[in-house]
Amino acid sequence: MTTPEPGPGRELHESNRRSWNAATVAHNSHKKDQAGFLRRGGSTLFPEEVELLGDLQGKRLVHLLCNSGQDTLSLAARGATVTGVDISDEAIDFAKNLSADSGIPATFHRADVYDWLDTASDRDEQFDIAFCSYGAICWLFDLGLWSSGMANVLVPGGRFVTVGFHPASMMFNERFELAYPYFGGGKPLVWEDGVGDYVAQAGAALAPSGFAEGVRDFSNPHPVSEFQWSISEIIQALLAARFIIERFDEYPYANGAKLFDNMREAPGKRMWPPDDVPSVPLMYSIVARIACN
Numbered sequence: 001m002t003t004p005e006p007g008p009g010r011e012l013h014e015s016n017r018r019s020w021n022a023a024t025v026a027h028n029s030h031k032k033d034q035a036g037f038l039r040r041g042g043s044t045l046f047p048e049e050v051e052l053l054g055d056l057q058g059k060r061l062v063h064l065l066c067n068s069g070q071d072t073l074s075l076a077a078r079g080a081t082v083t084g085v086d087i088s089d090e091a092i093d094f095a096k097n098l099s100a101d102s103g104i105p106a107t108f109h110r111a112d113v114y115d116w117l118d119t120a121s122d123r124d125e126q127f128d129i130a131f132c133s134y135g136a137i138c139w140l141f142d143l144g145l146w147s148s149g150m151a152n153v154l155v156p157g158g159r160f161v162t163v164g165f166h167p168a169s170m171m172f173n174e175r176f177e178l179a180y181p182y183f184g185g186g187k188p189l190v191w192e193d194g195v196g197d198y199v200a201q202a203g204a205a206l207a208p209s210g211f212a213e214g215v216r217d218f219s220n221p222h223p224v225s226e227f228q229w230s231i232s233e234i235i236q237a238l239l240a241a242r243f244i245i246e247r248f249d250e251y252p253y254a255n256g257a258k259l260f261d262n263m264r265e266a267p268g269k270r271m272w273p274p275d276d277v278p279s280v281p282l283m284y285s286i287v288a289r290i291a292c293n
């Protein structure tokens with residue numbers, strides 16, 4: 001893999017880092033005693049990823065774009081040896097403290113995912129599983145570099161597993177009106193108001209350890225840029241890096257996140273569109289295995 005040169009994509013990642021640093025403080029301010037929750041056996045994972053990942057006992061797993069490490073530590077509690085990688089200083093500092101305070105061991109690296117994949121491959125680090133979820137792939141400006149980077153750090157037969165918000169769901173504004181293109185053409189979508197406080201919006205659904213009022217009326221001073229990759233672009237990037245797609249699923253609900261106004265919360269923190277809205281895929285998942293030569 002070649003590290004992408006400094007350039008427009010890289011600059012976007014740096015402004016995203018500032019935006020995520022600010023938002024992460026607000027997000028964690030709403031989550032009560034996360035260390036105690038994890039220590040008592042609590043998990044922040046949803047059934048979809050638990051099922052797709054399968055038995056993690058003894059597996060080496062890298063969690064890419066891991067944010068503050070709650071899911072990473074929940075994966076470690078299922079028996080995996082975990083490494084979490086995220087560009088946000090605030091998120092990784094929080095994750096390291098959460099690991100120490102919960103007593104769940106994990107390794108965390110603050111790095112741009114492209115840099116980390118590059119250096120991990122140089123060091124011959126190898127993993128059985130690469131995992132990312134819920135709002136991860138949209139931050140990457142080059143899917144080919146990302147998938148080839150993952151292929152380099154997976155053992156032969158190793159798996160990539162993801163569950164995330166479906167790009168089709170990103171075509172709608174909060175009133176569920178068709179507002180954005182499905183095909184982003186690799187161009188960044190810039191949001192001047194930065195990463196928002198979606199944890200405050202979702203309430204208990206994204207705060208399984210308990211919801212606290214925390215930061216009020218959060219306003220992010222740092223703009224953010226994301227990419228609207230279509231499902232076919234994601235799959236093509238994996239195929240080009242010699243992944244074999246083993247499973248692809250789409251879901252009519254979104255886990256935890258109230259993506260639109262008036263979403264209905266069903267058991268399991270599944271958010272469904274209002275009854276009068278025709279179904280659209282709100283999440284998707286992929287399991288892909290790297291070919292064994």
Ligand SMILES: C[S@@+](CC[C@H](N)C(=O)[O-])C[C@H]1O[C@@H](n2cnc3c(N)ncnc32)[C@H](O)[C@@H]1O
Pocket residue numbers: 013016017020065066067068069070071072085086087088091111112113114132133134135136139140
């Ligand atoms: C929506 S969060 C992912 C949350 C994740 N599902 C979890 O386990 O909590 C997106 C994360 O991507 C990170 N991120 C964005 N761009 C990145 C990059 N280029 N390299 C590494 N991390 C990045 C952000 O800092 C943020 O923590």
